[in-house]
Amino acid sequence: MPGKPDSGEPDSGEPDYSVRRLRRDRLILAGLVALFLVGAIGVASGTDWHAILGQIARLSVVQVAILLGLSAINYFLRGLRWHFLVQSLGLHPRFLGNLIHFLGGFAMSVTPGRVGELVRIRWLARDSGVSVAHAAPVVLGDRAADLVAMALLLGGALCFASLPIRGAVPVAILAFVGAVVVTQPTLAQGAVSIAYRLFGRHGARLFARARTAARRLSRFTHARVFVPALLCGLVGWSAEALAFHLLLGWFGAPVSFATALAIFIFATLAGGLTGAPGGLGGAEAAMVALLALGGAPFGTAVAATVLIRATTLWFAVAIGILAFPLAERGTIRGTR
Secondary structure (H helix, E strand, O other): OOOOOOOOOOOOOOOOOOHHHHHHHHHHHHHHHHHHHHHHHHHHHOOOHHHHHHHHHOOOHHHHHHHHHHHHHHHHHHHHHHHHHHHHOOOOOOHHHHHHHHHHHHHHOOOHHHHHHHHHHHHHHHHHOOOHHHHOHHHHHHHHHHHHHHHHHHHHHHOOOOOOOOOHHHHHHHHHHHHHHHHOHHHHHHHHHHHHHHHOOOOHHHHHHHHHHHHHHHHHHOHHHHHHHHHHHHHHHHHHHHHHHHHHHHOOOOOOHHHHHHHHHHHHHHHHHOOOHHHOOHHHHHHHHHHHHOOOOHHHHHHHHHHHHHOOHHHHHHHHHHHHHHHHHHHHHOOO
């Protein structure tokens, strides 16, 4: 592999994970979770929470396994996409190592500041023997493929969904435009320059690294790279939407797959736009509101939202917690 063996000491390009920053992130996360719990208590006070729990409890082990299995398909395919992007930059060649990097990042899905993506870059850089700046474009390519896939799925679902979702078209367009920007080196560098002029007078070094990463994005625009990456996203997110569709049917609120897909993708994107880690709060609120607007009983909407988030977001966090030590041990020992 290129570069010198990992000495175990952080290089100058790595993020500084100080104790103070870790404490700050934990406090922010604790505040977000507290707000989420307050909201949940408010919902519970306005509906029959025992009936909601009873509805969830009536699902069989097989049904829960199907939901988790469909989520696992999404994570595997997105991990495969991560591997494609890593290989396109000539970095870490082993699929299992790249998959563990990707899954391990899920452990920090609900931490502030996209720490999960930063730690994936750290692992990739160490295992490949390159700088963080050299590995950073993989995250941009991964985000772009996700945005394009979700924009296409949302746009297609809206054509057949029985529920009109106000604001869905602008969200889909925004996701697609964002994906185009971060995959076109010239546009990405221009966006970084604008951001620097607006906000970055005291972060020149960070923006210089961002421009360097943007110049390497051309590797991802080739059809042989981006098409498989896009297909992984399309199939993966469709699998989770299928789980949502099945769940609604099991709860006695059957909707078409197109409608379930539109609600699920829109809520996921809307949650991301709030800036909250993992879309906490925003995604749940959008999902409950749209289901209720579509005629589902409020208790059913809440039950379906709670369970689908448990079997998608929180299932991913659980997988990440299991994979994190493997990824961290690999980077510390410098394994290839």
